Amino acid sequence: MEPLVKIDHLSKQYGKFAALSDINIELPKGKIIGLLGPNGSGKTTIIKVLTGLLKEYTGEVLIDGEAPSPHTKSMVSYLPERTYLSDWMQVKDAVNMFQDFYQDFDKEKALELLRRMGIDPKQKIKTLSKGMYEKVQLVLVMSRKAKLYILDEPISGVDPAARDLILDTILDNYDKDSTILLSTHLIADVERMFDNVIFLKEGKVILEGDVDTIRQEHGESIDQLFREVFRC
Amino acid sequence: MLGKLLKQEFKATYKNFVSLYIALFLILFVSLGLNKTGIDAEFLNVILMLSFVAVAAAICVVILIVIISRFDKSLYGQEGYLTFTLPVTESSIVLTKLITSFVWILLSGMAFLLCAYIVLLYLGEINWSDFNEFMQMIRQMIQSSTISQILMVIAAIIEGILFLYFLITFTNLSFINRFRIPIGIVLYALINTVVTRLKIFAVDKLANAASYLTFANIELVLSLIFIVLFFTVTVYLMKKHLIVR
Numbered sequence: 001m002e003p004l005v006k007i008d009h010l011s012k013q014y015g016k017f018a019a020l021s022d023i024n025i026e027l028p029k030g031k032i033i034g035l036l037g038p039n040g041s042g043k044t045t046i047i048k049v050l051t052g053l054l055k056e057y058t059g060e061v062l063i064d065g066e067a068p069s070p071h072t073k074s075m076v077s078y079l080p081e082r083t084y085l086s087d088w089m090q091v092k093d094a095v096n097m098f099q100d101f102y103q104d105f106d107k108e109k110a111l112e113l114l115r116r117m118g119i120d121p122k123q124k125i126k127t128l129s130k131g132m133y134e135k136v137q138l139v140l141v142m143s144r145k146a147k148l149y150i151l152d153e154p155i156s157g158v159d160p161a162a163r164d165l166i167l168d169t170i171l172d173n174y175d176k177d178s179t180i181l182l183s184t185h186l187i188a189d190v191e192r193m194f195d196n197v198i199f200l201k202e203g204k205v206i207l208e209g210d211v212d213t214i215r216q217e218h219g220e221s222i223d224q225l226f227r228e229v230f231r232c
Numbered sequence: 233m234l235g236k237l238l239k240q241e242f243k244a245t246y247k248n249f250v251s252l253y254i255a256l257f258l259i260l261f262v263s264l265g266l267n268k269t270g271i272d273a274e275f276l277n278v279i280l281m282l283s284f285v286a287v288a289a290a291i292c293v294v295i296l297i298v299i300i301s302r303f304d305k306s307l308y309g310q311e312g313y314l315t316f317t318l319p320v321t322e323s324s325i326v327l328t329k330l331i332t333s334f335v336w337i338l339l340s341g342m343a344f345l346l347c348a349y350i351v352l353l354y355l356g357e358i359n360w361s362d363f364n365e366f367m368q369m370i371r372q373m374i375q376s377s378t379i380s381q382i383l384m385v386i387a388a389i390i391e392g393i394l395f396l397y398f399l400i401t402f403t404n405l406s407f408i409n410r411f412r413i414p415i416g417i418v419l420y421a422l423i424n425t426v427v428t429r430l431k432i433f434a435v436d437k438l439a440n441a442a443s444y445l446t447f448a449n450i451e452l453v454l455s456l457i458f459i460v461l462f463f464t465v466t467v468y469l470m471k472k473h474l475i476v477r
Contacts, residue, residue, distance in 0.1 A: 014406070051317050053476040056406060074319035084313035086306070088244055100236045101318050 002065075004029045004148055004179045005050065010059035012045050012203075019045045020203045023059070027148075027179050032193050034211075034222070035183040037200035038230050043183040044081070045203075047152050050181075051078045064147060074102065077146035081153045083133055085125045091136055092121035098140050110143035113169065131162055138166055142173040149180045155189060163189050187223040197222055199229060233320045237328040242335075244306070248298050249336050252291060253343050259283050260347045284348060291340045299333045303397055308404040312476040322470040326397060326463060333393045345370075380448040387455035394462035395423070401466045406475045427458060 005027035012020040020042045027033055035043050048054035049061055052068040063072040085094050091114065098105045114121055117135050119128075128136060138154065151170065155163045167190060174180055184190055197214065199207035206229065207214065211222060218225050263280050306315050307325070315325065399419055403412040431454050438445050 048476070053313065053316055053474070055470075055472055055474040070319045070321050073317055076317070078313075078317050080313040082310050082313055084310050086244055086311055088247065093243070097240060100239070101233070101320070 001029060003027055004064060005181075006060075006062045007046070008060040008062075010046070010049065010057060010061060012042075012049070012054070012057045018203050020057070023203075023205055025198060025205060025208065027181060028196070029147075029179055030177050031195040032180040032182065034187070034190065034194040034197040035181055035200065036185065036187060036197055036222075036226055037183075038185055040202075041200040042203040043200055044152060046200075047078075047150055047181070047183060050148075050150060051076060074104075075147040077102075077104075077141045077144040077149045079137055079141040079149075079151045079154055081156070083137070085133075085137070087126045089125045090121065091119060091123050091125065091128075094125065094136065094140060095121065098143070102144055104145040105140075106143050106145065109173070110139050113139040113143065113173070117165070131158055134158060135162075135166070138169055142169055145175050145178075147178055149174055149178060149182075151180065151182045153184055154182065155184060155186055160189075167193065187226045191222045194222065199226070201230065233318075234324050234328060237318075237320060237324060238331060241302075241328050241332040245298060245302060245332060245336065248294060249340065252294050252340070256287050256291070256343055256347055259287055260350060284344075287347075288344060291344060295333075295337055295340060298336065299393060300396055300400065302333075303329050304400050304404075308400070308476060316474065316476055322474075323463075323467045326394075326466055326470070329397065330390065330393055330463075334390060337389055337393075378446075378448060380446065380452055384448045384452045384455065387452055387459060391455045391458050391462065394459055394466065395420075395427075398462045398466045398469075399423075401469045404475070404477075405469065405473055430454070 003026035005025070007023055007025040010020055010023040010025075011018070023042075023046065025046075035046065037043050045054065049057055050063065050068065052073055061068060064075060066072050089097075095107060095110050095114075098110070099107045111121065114136070117132075117139065119132060119136060119139075125133070125136070134154075141149065141151070149170075154170070155166055158166065170180070170182075171193065182190065182193070191211075194211050196210055197208070198205055207225075214225065215221060220228070263276070263283055305311055399416050402408075402419065403416045408415060431451065434454055435447055435450050438450050439447055
C-alpha cells in the first residue's frame, strides 16, 4: 500500500547547525506513529516541513503524493505546541473559523466536545487558562476528518488527569483510516497508542519500525528503550 | 477562500478602528459643546483646528500600527501557525491584508472628512475663515483632479502598504535572527530613497515629452510597477523561504 507520507533525503541546516540530516521516512495509512526524541532532535522541524511552515529544505516531502501546498493543508489537521488563536476571538469564533476553512470540520462534534470539557463557546480566548486553551485547540483539530493528524507535543506541560483526557479525546475522535503523527518526549503515557515509532537523535533517524517488533527485538518497552538510547 | 480570509481579517481589525472613530466623534461633539458655552469663536477655531490635526495624526499612527502589527503578528508570530496552515495560497493571504488595510485607510479618511463636514454644517454661521478655506481648498482639489491623479493617490497608498509587507516578510527570513526592527528601518530608508530618486529621475526625463506623459501618469505607472514588484517578491519569499518561528 502506498504510504500517506513519503520523506526522501530531507535535510535542513540552520546556519552551521544541521537540524535534519538525510531523513528518509514513510508514514503508512491508518497508523498511529510516535515521533520520539529529546528536545532539539528535529521533531518540530519535520513537522514544520509537513505543515508548510518551513519552506527552505533539501530533499523531497510528499503527502498523498503531493508536495506541501494549500491542497495538502486541507488534508492535514495540525496541533502545534504553541497557542495559535487570536486574542480577539471567543471560542465560538475559532469554531466558526475552522468550519469556514476546513470542509472536513464537524461543528456539531466540536461543540459537543467543548460541552463535555466544560468550555463555554462564548468565553474569550484570552481569558482561558493554559490547560483550557490547549483543550480548545485539541477539540478544533480532532473535530476534523483529516487524512493526517499531526500533533506536536500534545501532552507536554499538562497534569496527568488532563493527559488522559487529551489522549482519550485523540483516540475517540480520529478517523480510523487516517494517520496520526504524534511527537513527544513523554513516552510512558502514550506508548499504548502507537503502532509505529520513529526515534530521532540530533536530526537523524536512529530507529524506526513497528512497536511490537521493536519490543520483541530489544526485549523492553519503548519507554525503557527511549531512556536507554537518550541517556545523557 | 479570499472572501473567508477577508471576513476573518475585518473581524480581527474592526475594533481598533471603531474605537478610533468613536474617539473622533467624541472630540467632535465635545468641540461642538464648547461652542454653546459662549467661548470666543476665534479661540474655539484654534481648539478645533488643533483637535482635528491631533485626530488626523492619531488616525495615521493607528493605521500604521495596525498595518504593521497585524501583518507581523498574524503571519510571523504565534498566529502564523494557524494562518500558514490554512488551505489558502500565499497570494490570497497578502491580498487579504492589503484589501483590509486599504479599506480601513479609506474609511478613516472618510470618517475624518465627515467629522470636518459636520462641524462646518453645525457651526456655519461662525466665521471660520481658516477652516472654511482649508475645506474649500480640499473640495476644489478633489473636483479639479483628473482620474489619473486620483488613481495616482490610490496606487501610492497600495504601494506604501505593500512596501511595508515586503519589509516585514524580508526581515523575518531565516538568516535574520537578530535586530529585525533596525534592519527593517535601514532597509526602509534605503529602498525608499532609491524608489523616490527613481521616480524623480523618471518624471524629470519624461514629463511633458508627450501630451499623455503628465506627472500623474508617470507616477501612476511607476507606482504600478512597484506594486507588482513588492507583491510578487513578498509572495515569492513566503512560498520559497518561509519560516514561522
